[in-house]
Amino acid sequence: DEFDLPYLYNRAKNLGIARRQIPIDAGRRVFHVSHGVHIDLYKFFFNRSIQIYAFGNKYRDITLNEVGTAVLGLPKIAFEKPLSELSYTELAEYNLRDSEITLNLTSYNDNLVMKLILALSRIARMPMEDVSRQGVSRWIRNFLYFEHRQRGMLIPNAEDILAIKGGTSTTAIIKGKKYKGAIVVDPVPGVHFNVAVMDFASLYPSIIKVYNLGYQTLLCRHEECKSNKVPETDHWICTKEKALESLLIGSLRDLRVKWYKSKSKDTTLPEDLRSWYNVIPSALKVILNASYGVFGSPAFGLYCPPVAEATAAIGRHVITKTIEKARTLNIEVLYGDTDSLFLKNPSHEQVEIMAEWSKKTMGMELEVEKWYRYAVFSSRKKNYLGILKGGGVDVKGMTGKKRHIPVYIKKAFYSLEDRLEQVQSPAEFEEAKKEIKQIIRDRYLRLKQRRWGETPEELAFHVVLGKPPSAYTKTTPQHVKAALMLEKLGYKMTTGDLITYVKVVKGVKPLQLASNSEVDVDKYVAYLHSVFDQILDALGLDFEEIIGLTKLERFM
Structure with a gap:
């Protein structure tokens, strides 16, 4: 477009x-x-809900090269000279590869993307062209509007809903938010073995279904309903009428959990049919995970802040009560985030008791999502590393895993991950810690000795331009400064371009212009420190001790 x-x-x-x-x-x-x-396809892959829920954050930057590499393993053809200097043969090869990536994005994995767009089109009651271009709030709005019309119901304006239902009654903890959000339980720092992660299946859609939430039922006109309070708020829920949102979102949630997910694992079904059953849960997940947040967005056609606030409040109530139940069973809760609880060394019997209690008492399905052989928590929230019992590593919130960081630092983080994955018991941990110290010390010494390679390529940061460089008026981030330098040399920079830059003594420079002698080693040591501090804290290690600084030298 x-x-x-x-x-x-x-x-x-x-x-x-x-x-x-x-x-x-x-x-x-x-x-x-x-x-x-x-x-x-650019707008479709740009959609954050698609990026997170359908593709599991496989790609971070919305460029053809990034998406093609992450999803297909097929990057664009790279040339060191400008496009204007390419021969006709080189230009043809370049364009052919771009076309192949675009086509393969729709046809790979048995036409997964096209099936996903088709499924979303059917759910949202929208043409495929509109689904690919518009956001998830438009899909949900269209879906709800269609059902209103089918039932002969008037569709209210958002202004009318707001005038009748009013705003929120809780105070947001996070600056800029309109109401208090999900609960995040402080982690217990350290290394913990045999950790079960119990997850509420589609928590917020389940709450909307079970607790009958919708713009019609929140703060209804019936006096006798006012005693049916939402925890921690001034709101109440109708006990006489059923909300349309509760019926529809609840139905989609049940279809995903009780039908399509089980069918996708049914090996007796033909492969093509099972492939379709795999696509539908992804499409439903995209819709369901946004179904609560849209009611708190002023841009949504049925904007009703009390619905979003009530959903979050009930979510906090459910998590809090579940933590209390775990403690009555003498299970230590290591961490909790939104819809998941991390339990230390529970027995299978205790897990079953928790699941049965949740379904009977809270009306929520609680199940074990994964088992960690061990998990490493720092003192920070949303920041941990888990080694799965069946093999594999989960890393959440740690900078070392981010795509923009230099390869030089990322290599050390991956080495640390690989070593931790080999640990089978607490007894093996001391030996692993010695090797982790050596990995970090080696990275540090190579930096100080400027032994990173013939060029500073492995030290480069990679950040995509969110808008044209000229549009950054209030502040100028480092990658934009590098882009402006390239513009002065005649490069055309625009939204979506990947900027590769290096930290030098006088700020930053594009990789194309930077030399080894200009690299600011101290800045990279500081960045290495910040990346590894997140996990060393939990392992009982100290970065400055590892690199050999005495306590006196730290203050000099």
């Missing part, structure tokens, strides 16, 4: 091709093709 078709359309006009012979229909923001369907 924003480049290829507008370019072809305008070039055809400039070449004198008659309008009726141009098979492109130009709109204000959208371009269609006359004899087919135009799906804008």
Whole structure:
């Protein structure tokens, strides 16, 4: 929509091709093709809900190279010279690869993406072109509007709902939020063996279903319902009428959990049918995970802050009561985040008691999502590392896993991960800690001795431009400073471009312009320190002791 078709359309006009012979229909923001369907994959993959829930954050930057590499293992062809200097053969190869990536994104894994768009189109009651271009709040709005019309119900304006239902009654903990959100339990720092992660299946959609939440039922007009209070708020829920949102979102949730998820694992079904059953839960997950948040967004057609606030409040209540139940069973709760609890060394019998209690008392399905051989928690929230019993490592919130950080530091973090994965028991931990110290000390010494390679390529940070460099007026982040330097040399920089830069003594420089002699080693040592501090704290290790600083030297 924003480049290829507008370019072809305008070039055809400039070449004198008659309008009726141009098979492109130009709109204000959208371009269609006359004899087919135009799906804008850039906008589809740009959708945060698709990125997180359908693709599990496989890609971070929304560029064809990043998405192609992460999803397909097929990167763009890289040339060291500008496109204008490529031969016709090189240009043809470059364009062919771009076309192959785009086509393969729709056809890989038995046409997964096309099936996903089709499934979302059917749920949202929208054309495929609109689904690929619009966000999840529009999908949910269209889905709910359709069901209103089917039942002959008037669709209220968001302003009318707000005037009748009012705003929120709790105070947000996070600055900028409108109400108090999910509960995050402080972690117990350290290394803990045999950790069960118990997860509420689709917690917020389940709450909307079980507790009958919707704009019609929150703060209803019935006096006798006012005693049916939402915990920690001034709101109450109707006991006489059923909310349409509760019925619809609850139905989608039940379809996903009780039908499609089990069918996707049924090996007796034909492969093509099982593939379809795999796609539908992903589509439903995208819709369901956004179904609570949209009611707290002013841009949503059925904006009703009390619905979002009540959902979060009941979620906190459910988690709090579940923690209390765990403690009555003498199970130590190591950590809790939104819809998950990390339990230390529970027996299978205790796990079953917890699940049965949750279903009977809270109306929520609680199940073991995974078992960690051991988990490492720092004192920070949303920040841990877990070694799965069946093999594999989960890393949450730790900078060492982020895609933008230099390869030089990332290599050390992966080495640390690999070593921790080999630990089978507490007795093996001391030996592993010695090797971890050596990994970090080696990275530090190579930095100080400037032994990172012939060029500073492994020290480069990689950040995508969120908007054109000229649009950054209030502040100028480091990657934008590097982009502006490239613009002065004639490079054209725009939204979505990946900027690769190095920290130098006088700030930052694009990788193309940086040399080894300019690298600011102290900045990289400080970054190495911040990355590994997150996990060393939990392991009982100290970065400065590892690199050999005495306590006196730290203050010098």
